[in-house]
Amino acid sequence: MDERQLTAWLLELIRRTSTDLPADVEAALVAARDREEGRARSTLDWILKNCAEARARSMPICQDTGTLILHVEHGPDVGPWLIERAARAAAAEATRQSFLRPNAVSPVSGKNSGDNTGLGAPFVTCHGVEEPGALRASLVLKGGGCENVGIQYSLPDDRLGAGRDWRGVKACILDAALQAQGFGCAPGVLGVGVGGDRATSYLESKAQLFRRVDEVNPDPELAAVEAELLGKVNQLGVGPMGFGGQTTVFGVKLGLRHRVPASFFVSVSYMCWAYRRRSLRLERGQPVYG
């Protein structure tokens, strides 16, 4: 595969992700707007107008273009090193073209690298598959405001009275939404990872954010928990931007990972309403964007 070609495809993937909200997310925001009234409704009206404008003008929906979370499945003919190099080049070019804000700063000094590349940035994971010529890339741009309200619990949790069972897991999810208030730019979506270790539990919560908002969990037990929590979190009354209202989240997505007997983590990643998630796949060598 040609590196420059791949860079151009990834650049277009970044542009679309930053400027064009996915249809399932927008439909959820429209549905929320339609059931709200007062300030909650006018806030969602502003948000929808902003999304339409961003799309029409090819400009970033939100100025915090976030962290690039890029996951790529590739066939044996493409080396992950090539994908990583192309991703870095695409991120730098997207920054030059103002689709991304220069958002990678040195952790302690705060010095901005200027082009979104740096130590561990962008965050790219590659997964090899057997199928020749395969290339499937998924990208989420996740802003800092919502990342900061993410939280990890270790069960049992005395403060919450949460034990190592479904009741305990549900208590964590509700508490995470309560703590988040409007800070993560509500209404958002909660990605939840249950189990794993500290790292993989959070990773699972992020992986959940690659799912469509309207996708029902194929596991009926998890689907029931997702539906129950969606309903109950929305009874908190936090509402859009934390101004009050019925829509605090428009999705709860849950994934499980086996854990060691000693650890029981529940990790919650909050994705803001500017839920920038797009994909790219190759069909007969041609890029198809989703």
Added chain:
Amino acid sequence: MANKAIRLPVDEAAIRALAVGDEVEISGVMITARDAAHKYMVESDAAEVRELLRGGIIYHCGPVVARDGAGWRFVAAGPTTSIREEPYEHEVIRRYGLRGVIGKGGMGPRTLEACKLHGAVYLHAIGGLAVLLAQAVKQVRAVHRLEEFGPPEAMWVIEVERFPAVVTMDAHGRSLHAEVLERSTARARELMRTFT
């Protein structure tokens, strides 16, 4: 509800007349400041922005900017989370005679107290409303500390026209954020009991 117009610089009486829930539209020259800038304003005397801060408004924002000839243009400019400036803001309000802060998520008790004491308000812009809010920025007049702080953290001097925001903390000690937190915490306590 009619939007109230605020023209900068603004006096104390006009700010004290505002109450939680008021929708306002701000016009005039204001300045962006976030983490690095707040630290700077508190640890030095920030002479280059002193004049603008008196009767002025700070916007918690790290914009996407583009070069526009010799100058700059705001491409995307929604608010950033304000609570990070809680350790500094009360001092900035007191020391510089600031009349308002625009951001998102609200701020804490020290800022609320400073608003009451000195006559200032917290104005909530809609988080992520980057394109529409950038359109309210008519001109970038100057930028301070660009090299040192980087584009998101630099202090951008901007002229805005009819910039929309909602008063969520007023100069009378009321905070919408504290009220929503209290109500939702009580509700969460009830909901916790429904889990099986």
